[in-house]
Amino acid sequence: xxxxxxxxxxxxxxxxxxxxxxxxxxxxxxxxxxxxxxxxxxxxxxxxxxxxxxxxxxxxxxxxxxxxxxxxxxxxxxxxxxxxxxxxxxxxxxxxxxxxxxxxxxxxxxxxxxxxxxxxxxxxxxxxxxxxxxxxxxxxxxxxxxxxxxxxxxxxxxxxxxxxxxxxxxxxxxxxxxxxxxxxxxxxxxxxxxxxxxxxxxxxxxxxxxxxxxxxxxxxxxxxxxxxxxxxxxxxxxxxxxxxxxxxxxxxxxxxxxxxxxxxxxxxxxxxxxxxxxxxxxxxxxxxxxxxxxxxxxxxxxxxxxxxxxxxxxxxxxxxx
DNA sequence: AAGTTGGGCAACCGCTGGACG
DNA sequence: CCGTCCAGCGGTTGCCCAACT
Numbered sequence: 001x002x003x004x005x006x007x008x009x010x011x012x013x014x015x016x017x018x019x020x021x022x023x024x025x026x027x028x029x030x031x032x033x034x035x036x037x038x039x040x041x042x043x044x045x046x047x048x049x050x051x052x053x054x055x056x057x058x059x060x061x062x063x064x065x066x067x068x069x070x071x072x073x074x075x076x077x078x079x080x081x082x083x084x085x086x087x088x089x090x091x092x093x094x095x096x097x098x099x100x101x102x103x104x105x106x107x108x109x110x111x112x113x114x115x116x117x118x119x120x121x122x123x124x125x126x127x128x129x130x131x132x133x134x135x136x137x138x139x140x141x142x143x144x145x146x147x148x149x150x151x152x153x154x155x156x157x158x159x160x161x162x163x164x165x166x167x168x169x170x171x172x173x174x175x176x177x178x179x180x181x182x183x184x185x186x187x188x189x190x191x192x193x194x195x196x197x198x199x200x201x202x203x204x205x206x207x208x209x210x211x212x213x214x215x216x217x218x219x220x221x222x223x224x225x226x227x228x229x230x231x232x233x234x235x236x237x238x239x240x241x242x243x244x245x246x247x248x249x250x251x252x253x254x255x256x257x258x259x260x261x262x263x264x265x266x267x268x269x270x271x272x273x274x275x276x277x278x279x280x281x282x283x284x285x286x287x288x289x290x291x292x293x294x295x296x297x298x299x300x301x302x303x304x305x306x307x308x309x310x311x312x313x314x315x316x317x318x319x320x321x
Numbered sequence: 322a323a324g325t326t327g328g329g330c331a332a333c334c335g336c337t338g339g340a341c342g
Numbered sequence: 343c344c345g346t347c348c349a350g351c352g353g354t355t356g357c358c359c360a361a362c363t
Contacts, residue, residue, distance in 0.1 A: 016331070016357080038348070074349075075332065110351060125352075126330050 013067040017076055024066045025073055026081055037070035079122045086118025090127060098124060 013021075028040060066073065079085075090098070094116055101112045109121035109128075116124065 014333075036348080071334095071349085072332075078350095079331070107352065121351075122331075130329060 012069045012072070014072070017068075017080075021066060021068065022076070022081060025077060028066075029077055029081070037074040040066070040070050040073045079120045084118055085120065090119075094119070098128065102128065 017025075025040070068076070097115060098112060101115055105111050107125075109125045113119050113121040113124050
């Protein structure tokens, strides 16, 4: 546990920043900008020296340098002192965006922050972690909007809590398009690939109720079941269950993934038949999420053609999200 | 009133990758 | 190609303070 390399040169202070230190940094950055963070502490202190002529010499000596490492200065500026920082509670819109983006990109806080002007990655990360803690502690809800319908249909309505103790695969490189290209029902899945992943979360294809199609088998109008696969972590799963009205949760236990996803697809197909009934009854438009909690790695190139994975199918992704 | 607990969050640490000599 | 430096990132720590006992 050594000091960071940039902190070796001289004795640096750690811990909370004092208002004086903040002032030094702000003065320096606003008048000079920041080029090389490692130079900021000394230069900021020098600037402060010229502004501190009225102080006693000893005090000036003591404050000559901003006794922080450049890294600390950078962090302080980016996370706290920057003028465009937006503070205060997250709005519901921001919350939704965070949930959506987190589902798409995982713990890439900087990426998520880039979509929320004025918010820092640190802030979002802290928010997410504390928020999730709260969610986990919450006692299980007893009246999910769809629970009645699902119990009638024999669906398993899961709560996030049921999954939180399982080993989860955090967001991994996305699945490959070709991975399950010959899945028995091509409508059942869409596969998120690379950069398209986030878009899928924003605008799940086929979720519009205006594009309902005839279900040939049942002869009834039925919304297309737009589906996509993703790896999800427990946090995101929790947020879905807790916040999305009309959440439908379906589970496929211990399905295996063979080289073409056939076996998994078959099981999903059975589920889809059940789902179709529900769709007709409820006039709702769900989609599938595939949540993998398999042992070992899953996702992207790491999916070996013959690997066997357990998995969970979660459905419902209302278009209102 | 004093001690304890837990949440919020600022700050730190270690790692990674890009730039550059 | 290799080594060094540095910015940036995500995980983690630890402090502060309010709520609770």
